[in-house]
Amino acid sequence: MxxxxxxxxxxxxxxxxxxxxxxxxxxxxxxxxxxxxxxETRARAHMLGAREGxxxxxxxxxxxxxxx
Amino acid sequence: MRLQVxxxxxxLSLHARADSRAxxxxxxxxxxxxxxxxxxxxxxxxxxxxxxxxxxxxxxxIISAASVDVMTAASPRGYEETRHGLxxxxxxxxxxxxxxxxxxxxxWENDYSSHGLSLRTGYEWLERRLEQRLDLRASxxxxxxxxxxxxxxxxxxxxxxxxxxxxxxxxxxxxxxxxELQAQSGFQxxxxxxxxxxxxxxxxxxxxxxxxxxxxxxxLALGVRHALTRRWFASAGYRxxxxxxKLSSHTADAGLQYATRQxxxxxxVDLRGYYQGEASFYQERYAAAPGTLPSYRSRDxxxxxxxxxxxxxxxxxxxxxxxxxDDVRVAARTEIYDQHFLSFEPLGGRRAFIFQLGATAEY
Numbered sequence: 001m002x003x004x005x006x007x008x009x010x011x012x013x014x015x016x017x018x019x020x021x022x023x024x025x026x027x028x029x030x031x032x033x034x035x036x037x038x039x040e041t042r043a044r045a046h047m048l049g050a051r052e053g054x055x056x057x058x059x060x061x062x063x064x065x066x067x068x
Numbered sequence: 069m070r071l072q073v074x075x076x077x078x079x080l081s082l083h084a085r086a087d088s089r090a091x092x093x094x095x096x097x098x099x100x101x102x103x104x105x106x107x108x109x110x111x112x113x114x115x116x117x118x119x120x121x122x123x124x125x126x127x128x129x130i131i132s133a134a135s136v137d138v139m140t141a142a143s144p145r146g147y148e149e150t151r152h153g154l155x156x157x158x159x160x161x162x163x164x165x166x167x168x169x170x171x172x173x174x175x176w177e178n179d180y181s182s183h184g185l186s187l188r189t190g191y192e193w194l195e196r197r198l199e200q201r202l203d204l205r206a207s208x209x210x211x212x213x214x215x216x217x218x219x220x221x222x223x224x225x226x227x228x229x230x231x232x233x234x235x236x237x238x239x240x241x242x243x244x245x246x247x248e249l250q251a252q253s254g255f256q257x258x259x260x261x262x263x264x265x266x267x268x269x270x271x272x273x274x275x276x277x278x279x280x281x282x283x284x285x286x287x288l289a290l291g292v293r294h295a296l297t298r299r300w301f302a303s304a305g306y307r308x309x310x311x312x313x314k315l316s317s318h319t320a321d322a323g324l325q326y327a328t329r330q331x332x333x334x335x336x337v338d339l340r341g342y343y344q345g346e347a348s349f350y351q352e353r354y355a356a357a358p359g360t361l362p363s364y365r366s367r368d369x370x371x372x373x374x375x376x377x378x379x380x381x382x383x384x385x386x387x388x389x390x391x392x393x394d395d396v397r398v399a400a401r402t403e404i405y406d407q408h409f410l411s412f413e414p415l416g417g418r419r420a421f422i423f424q425l426g427a428t429a430e431y
Binding site for chain 2: 019023024026027029030031032034037038039040042043046047048051052053054055056057058
Protein backbone atom coordinates (compact mmCIF):
# COMPACT_ATOMS: atom_id res chain seq x y z
CA MET A 1 0.00 0.00 0.00
CA UNK A 2 2.82 2.43 0.89
CA UNK A 3 4.65 1.71 -2.39
CA UNK A 4 1.43 2.32 -4.31
CA UNK A 5 1.07 5.72 -2.63
CA UNK A 6 4.62 6.73 -3.61
CA UNK A 7 4.12 5.66 -7.22
CA UNK A 8 0.83 7.57 -7.50
CA UNK A 9 2.30 10.75 -6.02
CA UNK A 10 5.41 10.67 -8.22
CA UNK A 11 3.35 10.05 -11.34
CA UNK A 12 1.02 12.94 -10.60
CA UNK A 13 3.78 15.35 -9.58
CA UNK A 14 5.63 14.59 -12.81
CA UNK A 15 2.60 15.93 -14.70
CA UNK A 16 2.53 19.34 -12.92
CA UNK A 17 2.76 22.42 -15.08
CA UNK A 18 4.08 25.67 -13.60
CA UNK A 19 1.28 27.93 -12.27
CA UNK A 20 2.35 31.47 -11.61
CA UNK A 21 1.00 33.50 -8.71
CA UNK A 22 -1.08 35.75 -10.98
CA UNK A 23 -2.82 32.66 -12.39
CA UNK A 24 -4.13 31.40 -9.03
CA UNK A 25 -7.26 33.47 -8.67
CA UNK A 26 -9.58 30.55 -9.38
CA UNK A 27 -7.66 28.28 -7.01
CA UNK A 28 -8.40 30.71 -4.15
CA UNK A 29 -12.14 30.01 -4.44
CA UNK A 30 -13.95 28.44 -1.49
CA UNK A 31 -15.20 25.78 -3.91
CA UNK A 32 -11.61 24.67 -4.55
CA UNK A 33 -10.70 24.21 -0.90
CA UNK A 34 -11.45 20.90 0.87
CA UNK A 35 -10.92 22.68 4.24
CA UNK A 36 -13.54 25.41 3.68
CA UNK A 37 -16.30 23.70 5.72
CA UNK A 38 -14.73 21.88 8.64
CA UNK A 39 -17.95 21.53 10.69
CA GLU A 40 -19.85 19.94 7.80
CA THR A 41 -16.96 17.64 6.93
CA ARG A 42 -16.57 16.56 10.54
CA ALA A 43 -20.31 15.97 11.00
CA ARG A 44 -20.47 13.84 7.87
CA ALA A 45 -17.40 11.78 8.81
CA HIS A 46 -18.84 11.25 12.30
CA MET A 47 -22.24 10.15 10.95
CA LEU A 48 -20.72 7.75 8.41
CA GLY A 49 -18.19 6.40 10.91
CA ALA A 50 -21.07 5.31 13.14
CA ARG A 51 -22.81 3.52 10.28
CA GLU A 52 -20.10 1.96 8.15
CA GLY A 53 -17.32 -0.46 8.96
CA UNK A 54 -14.55 1.54 7.29
CA UNK A 55 -12.97 4.80 8.30
CA UNK A 56 -9.89 6.90 7.62
CA UNK A 57 -8.21 9.15 5.05
CA UNK A 58 -11.02 11.67 5.38
CA UNK A 59 -8.69 14.39 6.66
CA UNK A 60 -10.77 15.16 9.71
CA UNK A 61 -10.04 14.35 13.33
CA UNK A 62 -12.83 13.75 15.78
CA UNK A 63 -13.23 12.50 19.30
CA UNK A 64 -13.91 8.88 20.20
CA UNK A 65 -17.48 7.73 20.29
CA UNK A 66 -19.44 4.77 21.58
CA UNK A 67 -21.90 5.23 18.74
CA UNK A 68 -23.91 2.04 18.25
CA MET B 69 1.35 42.18 -17.28
CA ARG B 70 0.86 44.81 -14.55
CA LEU B 71 -2.89 44.54 -15.09
CA GLN B 72 -2.74 40.75 -14.61
CA VAL B 73 -0.75 41.09 -11.36
CA UNK B 74 -3.12 43.77 -10.05
CA UNK B 75 -6.14 41.63 -10.93
CA UNK B 76 -4.64 38.57 -9.22
CA UNK B 77 -3.97 40.52 -6.01
CA UNK B 78 -7.51 41.94 -6.09
CA UNK B 79 -9.04 38.47 -6.51
CA LEU B 80 -6.86 37.00 -3.79
CA SER B 81 -7.72 39.79 -1.34
CA LEU B 82 -11.43 39.27 -2.02
CA HIS B 83 -11.03 35.60 -1.20
CA ALA B 84 -8.52 36.10 1.63
CA ARG B 85 -10.10 34.80 4.78
CA ALA B 86 -9.49 36.17 8.27
CA ASP B 87 -7.82 33.76 10.66
CA SER B 88 -10.29 34.49 13.47
CA ARG B 89 -13.72 32.96 13.15
CA ALA B 90 -16.67 31.78 15.22
CA UNK B 91 -18.99 29.01 14.04
CA UNK B 92 -22.37 27.77 15.24
CA UNK B 93 -23.62 24.59 13.60
CA UNK B 94 -26.33 21.99 14.08
CA UNK B 95 -26.95 18.69 12.32
CA UNK B 96 -30.10 16.58 12.66
CA UNK B 97 -30.29 12.92 11.61
CA UNK B 98 -33.44 10.81 11.57
CA UNK B 99 -33.94 7.37 10.05
CA UNK B 100 -36.76 4.86 9.64
CA UNK B 101 -35.05 2.53 12.13
CA UNK B 102 -36.26 4.90 14.87
CA UNK B 103 -32.95 6.62 15.52
CA UNK B 104 -32.75 10.39 15.87
CA UNK B 105 -29.55 12.31 16.59
CA UNK B 106 -29.29 16.07 16.99
CA UNK B 107 -25.72 17.36 17.02
CA UNK B 108 -25.01 21.00 17.89
CA UNK B 109 -21.51 22.46 17.67
CA UNK B 110 -19.90 25.76 18.61
CA UNK B 111 -16.34 26.46 17.49
CA UNK B 112 -13.99 29.40 17.88
CA UNK B 113 -10.63 30.13 16.27
CA UNK B 114 -8.75 33.22 17.47
CA UNK B 115 -5.63 34.75 16.00
CA UNK B 116 -3.19 35.64 18.80
CA UNK B 117 -0.40 36.77 16.50
CA UNK B 118 0.42 36.43 12.79
CA UNK B 119 2.04 33.07 13.60
CA UNK B 120 -0.23 31.65 16.31
CA UNK B 121 -3.94 30.83 16.45
CA UNK B 122 -5.86 29.03 19.18
CA UNK B 123 -9.05 27.11 18.69
CA UNK B 124 -11.70 25.49 20.85
CA UNK B 125 -15.01 23.78 20.28
CA UNK B 126 -17.84 22.00 22.00
CA UNK B 127 -20.09 19.47 20.31
CA UNK B 128 -22.80 17.07 21.42
CA UNK B 129 -24.84 14.14 20.10
CA ILE B 130 -28.33 14.03 21.58
CA ILE B 131 -29.53 10.52 20.79
CA SER B 132 -32.97 8.97 20.93
CA ALA B 133 -33.07 5.37 19.76
CA ALA B 134 -35.41 2.43 19.50
CA SER B 135 -33.58 0.78 16.60
CA VAL B 136 -33.77 -2.92 15.84
CA ASP B 137 -30.32 -3.39 17.45
CA VAL B 138 -31.56 -1.81 20.65
CA MET B 139 -34.89 -3.67 20.69
CA THR B 140 -33.18 -7.05 20.31
CA ALA B 141 -30.48 -6.31 22.87
CA ALA B 142 -30.35 -5.65 26.55
CA SER B 143 -32.63 -2.60 26.69
CA PRO B 144 -35.75 -3.38 24.65
CA ARG B 145 -37.44 -0.15 25.65
CA GLY B 146 -34.98 1.98 23.65
CA TYR B 147 -32.73 4.62 25.12
CA GLU B 148 -31.87 8.28 25.19
CA GLU B 149 -28.42 9.61 25.87
CA THR B 150 -26.15 12.57 25.22
CA ARG B 151 -22.51 12.51 24.21
CA HIS B 152 -20.36 15.60 24.79
CA GLY B 153 -17.08 16.44 23.12
CA LEU B 154 -14.61 19.26 23.56
CA UNK B 155 -11.52 20.24 21.67
CA UNK B 156 -8.75 22.70 22.41
CA UNK B 157 -5.82 23.37 20.16
CA UNK B 158 -3.08 25.66 18.97
CA UNK B 159 -1.91 26.34 15.42
CA UNK B 160 1.61 27.66 14.86
CA UNK B 161 2.98 28.88 11.56
CA UNK B 162 6.69 29.68 12.06
CA UNK B 163 6.91 30.40 8.32
CA UNK B 164 4.06 31.01 5.85
CA UNK B 165 4.67 27.58 4.26
CA UNK B 166 4.97 25.62 7.52
CA UNK B 167 2.11 24.71 9.86
CA UNK B 168 1.93 22.80 13.12
CA UNK B 169 -1.45 22.13 14.75
CA UNK B 170 -1.87 20.36 18.08
CA UNK B 171 -5.29 19.47 19.47
CA UNK B 172 -6.70 17.69 22.54
CA UNK B 173 -10.13 16.06 22.21
CA UNK B 174 -11.93 14.61 25.22
CA UNK B 175 -15.41 13.12 24.77
CA TRP B 176 -17.70 11.43 27.23
CA GLU B 177 -21.10 9.82 27.57
CA ASN B 178 -22.70 7.60 30.19
CA ASP B 179 -21.04 4.44 28.86
CA TYR B 180 -17.96 5.67 26.98
CA SER B 181 -15.10 8.10 27.48
CA SER B 182 -12.25 9.11 25.23
CA HIS B 183 -9.10 11.23 25.46
CA GLY B 184 -7.56 12.01 22.09
CA LEU B 185 -4.53 13.92 20.91
CA SER B 186 -3.83 14.95 17.35
CA LEU B 187 -0.84 16.61 15.68
CA ARG B 188 -0.92 17.90 12.13
CA THR B 189 2.13 19.21 10.27
CA GLY B 190 1.96 20.89 6.89
CA TYR B 191 4.60 22.12 4.47
CA GLU B 192 4.11 23.88 1.14
CA TRP B 193 6.91 23.77 -1.38
CA LEU B 194 7.65 23.98 -5.11
CA GLU B 195 6.48 27.62 -5.07
CA ARG B 196 3.48 26.52 -2.97
CA ARG B 197 2.22 24.20 -5.70
CA LEU B 198 2.67 21.16 -3.50
CA GLU B 199 1.40 20.82 0.05
CA GLN B 200 2.25 17.82 2.14
CA ARG B 201 0.65 17.03 5.48
CA LEU B 202 1.23 14.47 8.15
CA ASP B 203 -1.51 13.71 10.67
CA LEU B 204 -0.69 11.81 13.84
CA ARG B 205 -3.30 10.92 16.42
CA ALA B 206 -3.74 8.76 19.44
CA SER B 207 -6.66 8.13 21.74
CA UNK B 208 -7.33 6.21 24.88
CA UNK B 209 -10.95 5.14 25.34
CA UNK B 210 -12.89 3.38 28.09
CA UNK B 211 -15.91 1.25 27.10
CA UNK B 212 -18.62 0.15 29.50
CA UNK B 213 -22.35 -0.23 30.07
CA UNK B 214 -24.66 2.47 31.36
CA UNK B 215 -24.95 2.15 35.13
CA UNK B 216 -21.75 0.11 35.43
CA UNK B 217 -18.93 1.54 37.62
CA UNK B 218 -16.17 3.05 35.48
CA UNK B 219 -13.65 0.82 37.26
CA UNK B 220 -15.22 -2.11 35.38
CA UNK B 221 -15.04 -0.47 31.96
CA UNK B 222 -12.62 -1.88 29.41
CA UNK B 223 -9.76 -0.17 27.57
CA UNK B 224 -9.50 0.64 23.87
CA UNK B 225 -6.44 2.37 22.40
CA UNK B 226 -5.85 3.83 18.94
CA UNK B 227 -2.87 5.24 17.09
CA UNK B 228 -3.04 6.55 13.54
CA UNK B 229 -0.68 8.12 11.03
CA UNK B 230 -1.90 9.78 7.87
CA UNK B 231 0.34 11.38 5.22
CA UNK B 232 -1.38 13.36 2.47
CA UNK B 233 -0.34 15.44 -0.50
CA UNK B 234 -2.27 18.01 -2.50
CA UNK B 235 -0.86 19.74 -5.54
CA UNK B 236 -1.80 22.32 -8.10
CA UNK B 237 -1.98 20.50 -11.42
CA UNK B 238 -2.82 23.64 -13.41
CA UNK B 239 -4.62 26.92 -12.77
CA UNK B 240 -8.01 25.15 -12.67
CA UNK B 241 -7.20 21.83 -10.99
CA UNK B 242 -6.05 20.62 -7.59
CA UNK B 243 -5.49 16.92 -6.92
CA UNK B 244 -4.85 15.09 -3.67
CA UNK B 245 -3.73 11.74 -2.32
CA UNK B 246 -4.24 10.70 1.31
CA UNK B 247 -3.33 7.52 3.15
CA GLU B 248 -4.13 6.55 6.71
CA LEU B 249 -2.90 3.67 8.84
CA GLN B 250 -4.79 2.99 12.09
CA ALA B 251 -4.08 0.41 14.75
CA GLN B 252 -6.62 -0.30 17.49
CA SER B 253 -6.08 -2.51 20.50
CA GLY B 254 -8.58 -3.43 23.19
CA PHE B 255 -12.27 -4.03 23.60
CA GLN B 256 -13.93 -3.49 20.23
CA UNK B 257 -17.27 -5.29 20.58
CA UNK B 258 -20.49 -3.90 22.04
CA UNK B 259 -21.22 -4.69 25.70
CA UNK B 260 -24.94 -4.53 24.85
CA UNK B 261 -25.11 -6.96 21.95
CA UNK B 262 -25.72 -10.69 22.22
CA UNK B 263 -25.29 -13.12 19.35
CA UNK B 264 -27.66 -16.09 18.75
CA UNK B 265 -25.74 -19.37 18.31
CA UNK B 266 -27.52 -22.40 16.82
CA UNK B 267 -26.26 -25.58 18.44
CA UNK B 268 -26.50 -28.74 16.35
CA UNK B 269 -28.62 -30.25 19.11
CA UNK B 270 -31.42 -27.89 18.06
CA UNK B 271 -30.98 -25.38 20.89
CA UNK B 272 -30.26 -21.70 20.26
CA UNK B 273 -28.28 -19.86 22.91
CA UNK B 274 -27.29 -16.21 23.24
CA UNK B 275 -23.64 -15.27 23.82
CA UNK B 276 -22.03 -11.86 24.37
CA UNK B 277 -20.52 -10.39 21.23
CA UNK B 278 -16.73 -10.97 20.93
CA UNK B 279 -14.42 -9.28 18.42
CA UNK B 280 -10.64 -9.66 17.98
CA UNK B 281 -8.67 -7.31 20.22
CA UNK B 282 -6.42 -6.06 17.42
CA UNK B 283 -7.51 -4.21 14.29
CA UNK B 284 -5.19 -2.63 11.72
CA UNK B 285 -6.83 -0.44 9.09
CA UNK B 286 -5.56 0.96 5.79
CA UNK B 287 -7.32 3.65 3.76
CA LEU B 288 -6.14 5.29 0.53
CA ALA B 289 -8.08 8.23 -0.92
CA LEU B 290 -7.66 10.08 -4.21
CA GLY B 291 -9.41 13.37 -4.95
CA VAL B 292 -9.56 16.06 -7.61
CA ARG B 293 -11.18 19.50 -7.75
CA HIS B 294 -11.55 21.28 -11.06
CA ALA B 295 -12.88 24.70 -12.00
CA LEU B 296 -14.99 24.10 -15.10
CA THR B 297 -15.45 27.88 -15.54
CA ARG B 298 -15.00 30.87 -13.22
CA ARG B 299 -18.38 30.01 -11.62
CA TRP B 300 -18.77 26.22 -11.95
CA PHE B 301 -16.66 23.76 -9.94
CA ALA B 302 -16.56 19.96 -9.96
CA SER B 303 -15.01 17.46 -7.57
CA ALA B 304 -14.56 13.71 -7.50
CA GLY B 305 -12.96 11.22 -5.15
CA TYR B 306 -12.36 7.56 -4.51
CA ARG B 307 -11.30 5.72 -1.38
CA UNK B 308 -10.20 2.10 -0.95
CA UNK B 309 -10.19 0.55 2.52
CA UNK B 310 -8.95 -2.76 3.85
CA UNK B 311 -8.34 -3.98 7.40
CA UNK B 312 -7.00 -6.96 9.32
CA UNK B 313 -10.54 -8.24 9.86
CA LYS B 314 -10.61 -8.74 6.06
CA LEU B 315 -13.24 -6.04 5.63
CA SER B 316 -12.81 -4.12 2.35
CA SER B 317 -14.77 -1.18 1.03
CA HIS B 318 -14.98 1.14 -1.95
CA THR B 319 -16.22 4.72 -1.75
CA ALA B 320 -16.81 7.04 -4.70
CA ASP B 321 -18.11 10.58 -4.56
CA ALA B 322 -18.72 13.46 -6.94
CA GLY B 323 -19.91 17.03 -6.55
CA LEU B 324 -20.86 20.11 -8.53
CA GLN B 325 -20.97 23.69 -7.24
CA TYR B 326 -21.96 27.06 -8.64
CA ALA B 327 -20.68 30.31 -7.14
CA THR B 328 -22.12 33.72 -7.94
CA ARG B 329 -20.03 36.82 -8.44
CA GLN B 330 -17.60 37.39 -5.54
CA UNK B 331 -18.98 34.12 -4.09
CA UNK B 332 -21.90 35.92 -2.44
CA UNK B 333 -23.87 32.69 -2.87
CA UNK B 334 -22.79 29.12 -3.53
CA UNK B 335 -25.07 26.18 -4.32
CA UNK B 336 -24.04 22.59 -4.83
CA VAL B 337 -25.07 18.97 -5.17
CA ASP B 338 -23.08 15.87 -4.30
CA LEU B 339 -23.45 12.13 -4.53
CA ARG B 340 -21.63 9.36 -2.69
CA GLY B 341 -21.72 5.61 -3.27
CA TYR B 342 -20.35 3.03 -0.85
CA TYR B 343 -19.95 -0.74 -0.82
CA GLN B 344 -18.30 -2.97 1.76
CA GLY B 345 -17.79 -6.69 2.14
CA GLU B 346 -18.17 -8.40 5.49
CA ALA B 347 -15.52 -9.05 8.12
CA SER B 348 -13.96 -12.52 8.02
CA PHE B 349 -15.53 -13.69 11.28
CA TYR B 350 -18.94 -12.14 10.64
CA GLN B 351 -21.80 -14.53 9.91
CA GLU B 352 -25.46 -13.79 9.50
CA ARG B 353 -26.18 -16.84 11.64
CA TYR B 354 -23.67 -18.78 13.76
CA ALA B 355 -23.70 -22.57 14.20
CA ALA B 356 -21.63 -24.54 16.68
CA ALA B 357 -21.37 -27.91 18.36
CA PRO B 358 -23.39 -28.16 21.60
CA GLY B 359 -21.65 -26.54 24.55
CA THR B 360 -19.21 -24.56 22.38
CA LEU B 361 -19.10 -21.00 21.10
CA PRO B 362 -17.35 -19.50 18.05
CA SER B 363 -14.14 -17.73 19.13
CA TYR B 364 -15.26 -14.51 17.46
CA ARG B 365 -18.92 -13.68 16.95
CA SER B 366 -20.68 -10.47 16.00
CA ARG B 367 -24.15 -9.00 15.69
CA ASP B 368 -22.78 -5.69 14.39
CA UNK B 369 -24.39 -4.70 11.12
CA UNK B 370 -21.42 -2.41 10.47
CA UNK B 371 -19.37 -5.58 9.88
CA UNK B 372 -21.91 -7.10 7.46
CA UNK B 373 -21.96 -6.76 3.70
CA UNK B 374 -23.79 -3.56 2.80
CA UNK B 375 -23.99 -0.71 0.34
CA UNK B 376 -25.32 2.83 0.54
CA UNK B 377 -26.01 5.99 -1.41
CA UNK B 378 -25.82 9.50 0.03
CA UNK B 379 -27.16 12.46 -1.97
CA UNK B 380 -27.01 16.05 -0.80
CA UNK B 381 -28.03 19.57 -1.75
CA UNK B 382 -26.25 22.56 -0.24
CA UNK B 383 -26.67 26.34 -0.25
CA UNK B 384 -24.47 29.05 1.25
CA UNK B 385 -24.85 32.83 1.32
CA UNK B 386 -22.42 35.54 2.38
CA UNK B 387 -24.03 38.42 4.27
CA UNK B 388 -20.93 40.61 4.16
CA UNK B 389 -19.69 42.64 7.15
CA UNK B 390 -22.08 42.54 10.11
CA UNK B 391 -21.26 44.63 13.20
CA UNK B 392 -17.57 43.98 14.07
CA UNK B 393 -17.16 41.06 11.64
CA ASP B 394 -15.52 41.05 8.21
CA ASP B 395 -17.98 38.55 6.78
CA VAL B 396 -20.83 36.33 7.98
CA ARG B 397 -21.75 33.26 5.98
CA VAL B 398 -24.80 31.05 6.51
CA ALA B 399 -25.04 27.57 5.01
CA ALA B 400 -27.77 24.92 4.92
CA ARG B 401 -27.56 21.36 3.70
CA THR B 402 -30.05 18.53 3.27
CA GLU B 403 -29.16 14.91 2.54
CA ILE B 404 -30.83 11.57 2.03
CA TYR B 405 -28.94 8.43 3.06
CA ASP B 406 -30.07 5.01 1.87
CA GLN B 407 -28.29 1.98 3.31
CA HIS B 408 -28.93 -1.68 2.42
CA PHE B 409 -27.70 -4.67 4.43
CA LEU B 410 -27.14 -7.84 2.46
CA SER B 411 -26.28 -10.15 5.35
CA PHE B 412 -27.91 -8.73 8.49
CA GLU B 413 -31.00 -10.70 9.46
CA PRO B 414 -32.85 -8.18 11.71
CA LEU B 415 -32.70 -5.24 9.27
CA GLY B 416 -32.67 -5.18 5.49
CA GLY B 417 -31.95 -1.49 5.19
CA ARG B 418 -32.68 1.98 6.45
CA ARG B 419 -33.33 5.41 5.03
CA ALA B 420 -32.25 8.58 6.78
CA PHE B 421 -32.78 12.28 6.29
CA ILE B 422 -30.11 14.69 7.44
CA PHE B 423 -30.40 18.44 7.78
CA GLN B 424 -27.58 20.83 8.65
CA LEU B 425 -27.56 24.55 9.36
CA GLY B 426 -24.52 26.63 10.22
CA ALA B 427 -23.25 30.18 10.46
CA THR B 428 -19.64 31.38 10.47
CA ALA B 429 -18.47 34.88 11.34
CA GLU B 430 -14.97 35.90 10.23
CA TYR B 431 -13.32 38.85 11.99
